[in-house]
Amino acid sequence: MRLLEKQEPASCPSPAARELGDLSAGGNFVRLSWVVSGVGTGPPEHRRCRKSIREPAWWMLAAHWAPEASGAESQLVTATVKVMAAQSWVLGRVKGVAGALRSAGETPAGPGLGLLPAGLGAGGSSGGGGCSLGLETKWQPSCESHVWPLESWLSTWPRQDSQGASRALVTAPQETVPFGDAVLSTWDTCIGSEVCEELWTPHSPHVDMGLDGVEIFTNASGSHHVLRKAHARVDLVTMATTKNGGIYLLANQKGCDGDRLYYDGCALIAMNGSIFAQGSQFSLDDVEVLTATLDLEDIRSYRAEISSRNLAASRVSPYPRVKVDFALSCHEDLLEPVSEPIEWKYHSPAEEISLGPACWLWDFLRRSRQAGFFLPLSGGVDSAATACLVYSMCHQVCEAVKRGNLEVLADVRTIVNQLSYTPQDPRELCGRVLTTCYMASENSSQETCDRARELAQQIGSHHIGLHIDPVVKALVGLFSLVTGASPRFAVHGGSDRENLALQNVQARVRMVIAYLFAQLSLWSRGAPGGLLVLGSANVDESLLGYLTKYDCSSADINPIGGISKTDLRAFVQLCVERFQLPALQSILAAPATAELEPLAHGRVSQTDEEDMGMTYAELSVYGRLRKVAKTGPYSMFCKLLDMWRDTCSPRQVADKVKCFFSKYSMNRHKMTTLTPAYHAESYSPDDNRFDLRPFLYNTRWPWQFRCIENQVLQLEGRQRQELDGVD
Numbered sequence: 001m002r003l004l005e006k007q008e009p010a011s012c013p014s015p016a017a018r019e020l021g022d023l024s025a026g027g028n029f030v031r032l033s034w035v036v037s038g039v040g041t042g043p044p045e046h047r048r049c050r051k052s053i054r055e056p057a058w059w060m061l062a063a064h065w066a067p068e069a070s071g072a073e074s075q076l077v078t079a080t081v082k083v084m085a086a087q088s089w090v091l092g093r094v095k096g097v098a099g100a101l102r103s104a105g106e107t108p109a110g111p112g113l114g115l116l117p118a119g120l121g122a123g124g125s126s127g128g129g130g131c132s133l134g135l136e137t138k139w140q141p142s143c144e145s146h147v148w149p150l151e152s153w154l155s156t157w158p159r160q161d162s163q164g165a166s167r168a169l170v171t172a173p174q175e176t177v178p179f180g181d182a183v184l185s186t187w188d189t190c191i192g193s194e195v196c197e198e199l200w201t202p203h204s205p206h207v208d209m210g211l212d213g214v215e216i217f218t219n220a221s222g223s224h225h226v227l228r229k230a231h232a233r234v235d236l237v238t239m240a241t242t243k244n245g246g247i248y249l250l251a252n253q254k255g256c257d258g259d260r261l262y263y264d265g266c267a268l269i270a271m272n273g274s275i276f277a278q279g280s281q282f283s284l285d286d287v288e289v290l291t292a293t294l295d296l297e298d299i300r301s302y303r304a305e306i307s308s309r310n311l312a313a314s315r316v317s318p319y320p321r322v323k324v325d326f327a328l329s330c331h332e333d334l335l336e337p338v339s340e341p342i343e344w345k346y347h348s349p350a351e352e353i354s355l356g357p358a359c360w361l362w363d364f365l366r367r368s369r370q371a372g373f374f375l376p377l378s379g380g381v382d383s384a385a386t387a388c389l390v391y392s393m394c395h396q397v398c399e400a401v402k403r404g405n406l407e408v409l410a411d412v413r414t415i416v417n418q419l420s421y422t423p424q425d426p427r428e429l430c431g432r433v434l435t436t437c438y439m440a441s442e443n444s445s446q447e448t449c450d451r452a453r454e455l456a457q458q459i460g461s462h463h464i465g466l467h468i469d470p471v472v473k474a475l476v477g478l479f480s481l482v483t484g485a486s487p488r489f490a491v492h493g494g495s496d497r498e499n500l501a502l503q504n505v506q507a508r509v510r511m512v513i514a515y516l517f518a519q520l521s522l523w524s525r526g527a528p529g530g531l532l533v534l535g536s537a538n539v540d541e542s543l544l545g546y547l548t549k550y551d552c553s554s555a556d557i558n559p560i561g562g563i564s565k566t567d568l569r570a571f572v573q574l575c576v577e578r579f580q581l582p583a584l585q586s587i588l589a590a591p592a593t594a595e596l597e598p599l600a601h602g603r604v605s606q607t608d609e610e611d612m613g614m615t616y617a618e619l620s621v622y623g624r625l626r627k628v629a630k631t632g633p634y635s636m637f638c639k640l641l642d643m644w645r646d647t648c649s650p651r652q653v654a655d656k657v658k659c660f661f662s663k664y665s666m667n668r669h670k671m672t673t674l675t676p677a678y679h680a681e682s683y684s685p686d687d688n689r690f691d692l693r694p695f696l697y698n699t700r701w702p703w704q705f706r707c708i709e710n711q712v713l714q715l716e717g718r719q720r721q722e723l724d725g726v727d
Helices: 015-020 095-103 196-200 205-211 229-244 296-304 308-314 331-335 349-368 381-402 406-416 426-433 446-459 469-483 496-524 539-544 565-578 583-589 608-612 616-627 633-643 650-666 668-673 702-726
Strands: 029-037 057-065 077-085 130-137 168-171 176-179 183-185 190-194 216-221 247-252 254-256 262-264 268-271 274-278 287-295 321-323 373-376 434-440 462-467
Touching: 190 196, 190 205, 196 205, 196 216, 196 229, 205 216, 205 229, 205 308, 229 247, 229 268, 229 274, 254 349, 262 349, 268 287, 274 287, 287 296, 349 381, 349 406, 349 565, 373 381, 373 496, 381 406, 381 426, 381 434, 381 446, 381 565, 381 583, 406 426, 426 434, 434 446, 434 496, 446 462, 446 583, 462 496, 469 496, 539 616, 539 650, 565 583, 565 616, 608 616, 616 633, 616 650, 633 650, 633 702, 650 668, 650 702
Parallel strands: 130 176, 183 321, 190 216, 216 247, 373 434, 434 462
Antiparallel strands: 029 287, 057 077, 077 130, 168 176, 183 190, 247 268, 254 262, 268 274
C-alpha cells in the first residue's frame, strides 16, 4: 500500500494555473510519505492491513493479490487505483471488487485488480462519500519470468494514444470512470505511476512520463529477494531520476508469498539521482512509513540543465491528464526544512542470508500454526547454517517484541501455547521452537557428534542424540533374508552398486526418523502440536544431484536450498562473530563429509568434493553458466576456456565440463522431488518452479561432447605447432 500525503493549499491559484495543472502556483514543497505494508499475498486470513484511514487526502493505492482460485485466477496481478477520498475509507477485501468487474466484462484477461477501497466494490462498505477518477491497469511480466510465468495466461496492457482511444469504462457504485493509461495533474505538479516490473523494462513508462512533464513517479512493487539484488534495484531508481529528473517513490511488499519467495521491503524516496529516504530490508513489522520533504523547484532546475531533454520531450505522445482540484503543497511549506540526501546502506550477502531466510522461516512457522522446527543436525556446515538461521529468527522475534510489535508477540504466544509468555532471550526462545537431532551410525565420527552437541548447547535448542544402526541392520537383514545375498561396502570388497545402496539406506532411514520425531517428540514431552522438518541441502549439491532421493534433503521446507556453499560458509563465519557461537569454528574447519562409508582407523574416509569430482566453487560457476548464461556443454566449455585459462589447460576444462554435465543429467530426476526452498539464487535448479527442464537426458551428450573433443584437439595441435616453432 502506498500513501501520498498532501498539504491543503493556502489559497486557490488562478484558473490559468489550474488549467495547466502541472505548473506550480505557489508553495513548491511537498511532504512525501511512503507506506510499505505487509498486506502481501496469500489467503485473506493471512493478510494484515490498516483497518481505516481517517485523513482527507489524495490516496494512491496499489497492491498485489493472489486469489485462492485455481488456474489463471491463482496468478498474481497488479493494478493501480486512483481515488479522491473526501472522508475515511475502509480497506476491504479485493476479491469482491475483481469479481464484480469481471462479471461486467470490463476487465482485461487476467485475475483482477489490486487492493481497492471497499466502497468501490461488492466486497465491503465505504466509510464515507467520494469519487473515483479512474482505474489504470498495469500488468507486466515479472522481472524473472521463471518466477511468475504468466505470459501464457495474460497479455500486457498497451499504452493508448493521447485521446485515450479504446480505453474502457468501468462502472463502480459511485460513477463511471476511465480505464486505461493516465497521469494525475494537481494544481502544483503531475504524478505518474509504474508497477513493479515496469521499472526494469528497457523502455520504462517513467521515461515518457518524465518527458511529458510528470514530476513524481510512484511504484508499488512486488519484487522478491535474491542475494545481491538490492544493488540493481537502487541503481535502477537512481538512474531513472538521474537521466530524467523527478521524484521516485518505490514501495515493495514484505513477507512470504506462501511459497518459495520472500519479499524484502526496501522502500525508498529518490530525487534527481540521490536517495532521500531508505526503508528497512527484512523486517517483521507489517507497516513502515518513509517521509521526505522535497522542493519541486529542484526538479525543474535539474531538468532545465539537460538541454537534450527538450528535443526528446517534443517527440513524446502526451499522456491523458486526470485533473484534480487540490495541491500537494501550500505556502506554509516554505518553513519546512527540506530533506538531505543520504548514502544507501547495503547488507553484505552474509547479512542478507542471516535476515531474509530467517524472516521467511518465521512467516512459515506462524502461518502453518506449527509449534516449531525439527532439524537433523549432522555437525556439518549446511545443517549448522540451518540451525543458525532459526537462531537468527529468534533474535529478530525478540527484537521485534522489544520494539513493541504486538502482532509478533501474539504469534509467539500462539506458537509456544502460553498466553503470558514474552520472549526476551533468543537462546531461551530457540529452546522452545527448535529441536535438533544427531542421528549417529557406525560410520559416524565422534568429532561430528561433539560439534553438533556443542552448537545445540550454544544456540539453546532441545537436542536429541540417537543411533540408527538397529534400524539399518534390520532393513539390510530383511533384504538378505529374502534374497540370500549380503551387500558389502567397497572397502570390504563390495561393488559400487552395493556400496551406494548401503549408503542410501542410512540416509533414507534418517528421513523416516526425522518425521517420526517431528510428529511425536512434543507429544512425548506433554506439549501440543507438531514440528516442521527442515532440510539442509544447498543449491550446489541440488544442482549436481549430490544427495540421496528421499533422505534428509526431503523435508517440509529448506531455508538454504537456494544458497551456495560459498555464501553459506560466509554466513556461518558471520554467525561466529555476531552471535558468539565458537562451536562454528570447528565446523568450518572440518572437511565436508556425508559419513556414510566405514571410517578408516576411526577417521573420516570420504569427503564431499572427492565424491563429486569437483569443488563447490566450481559448482557455483557451472550453475550460473547453465541457468543464467543459458549455456550447454559446448558453450560452457568455450566460456570456461577464457575464465580458467590461467589455471587449467583446454583438456582439463573439457574433462571438468563433461564430468559436470554427465552427473547433472544423470541426477536431474532428483530435482522433481526437491523440498520447497527459499529462493535466493538465480541458478536454482528447482524443477517445480524456477527451472522447468526435462529430467530425462541422454547422459552421454554425444554431439556436444564430440564438438568439445574436436575443439580440444585443435587447440592442442596449435600449441604443439607453437612449441615446435619456438624450438
